[in-house]
Amino acid sequence: MSFPVTTSLRVVKPLQYVVEATRGVTPTTPTFINAGPIQEFTPNIETNSVNYRMLGSPDLYKVLKTGERFSFDITFNPIDRLLLSKGVNLDSQDVTHNRDQSLTFLLSQQMNNAGTLSEQYIVAKGCTCDSTSVEISLEAVNVSQTWIANDIPIPTTAHGLTTPTFASVITASPWTGLTAGASSLTHNGNTYVLRGFSCTIAHNTDQFQPIGESNVFATIPTIRDISGSFDVVHKDNLLSTDAENVTARAATIKLSTDTKITFTDMYITSYSETISATATEAKTISYNFVAKSALVEPAP
Secondary structure, three states, X not given: OOOOOOOHHHEEEEEEEEEOOEOOEOOOOOEOEEOOOEEEEEEEEEEEEEEEOOOOOOOOOEEEEEEEEEEEEEEXXXXXXXXXXXXXXXXXXXXXXXXXXXXXXXXXXXXXXXXXXXXXXXXXXXXXXXXXXXXXXXXXXXXXXXXXXXXXXOOEOOOOOOOXXXXXXXXXXXXXXXXXXXXXXXXXXXXXXXXEEEEEEEOOOEEEOOOOOOOOOXXXXXXXXXXXXXXXXXXOOHHHHHXXXXXXXXXXXXXXXXXXXXXXXXXXXXXXXXXXXXXXXXXXXXXXXXXXXXXXXXXX
8 A cells, every 4th residue: 555645845834823803713814924934833632531440341341532632832943023922921011912812823734635645734723822932042042832722623625714815935034042142141230141041931721621512612821930041151149149049130031133031020049050170161150040020022
């Protein structure tokens, strides 16, 4: 038996999204926005079930479906702050791009259909960001997000949309560790020589499934947990003193010349370094932090 197989090169319409006016309902005439240079797209479909046993039988009696859960993970290198903002900001901070918006995501790929490769669509509706992680190195700004969806149907040749305008091909360069320029980290008004930075904003999304319904009724972001770490070349003891006293400080990290993350009340909770006889690099200290609030916004 032989049949045409699909690879990542068979993606026709790259991942793109549109904001929903009503959660789980794609606009009638949607204009999609390209999600950027996507490195990985991982849909996760889980069918919840309950195993039943019966006296007198060594084997299962029944396995019954109790619900469905849909999510997907994406990793990308941003070219703008739009999708990043929708995975971080509160609506009280940013009415245009925030975590409380629900999105429809779409991707198409050529897949086998009765012996022929045909374009098939993956459409995820009612999507809310559950967590966003940002990692900055010299080589790249990497963003990883987990999105919770109301529904991700099995891929089909019909996208089910009335008159969609699909996203244009992107040509912009993704951000790297050079894009923001020098002195990208500012803490309590002081700049530092940064060697690495990472942070995670988790929204602890509630997936509300009513009794009697197999699908999630709503995905609701709740409390935020903001944490991270950064490595800087040692120049003084100010950061270490703040760590000992758990002092709240304002801090910003620039991701590009026009985008930064602003942290309100950043608390450095611990720090560490390795002093080695074989070390061949400048003295670098790693700091861990939590923060009261975070906002992706225009820089500087």
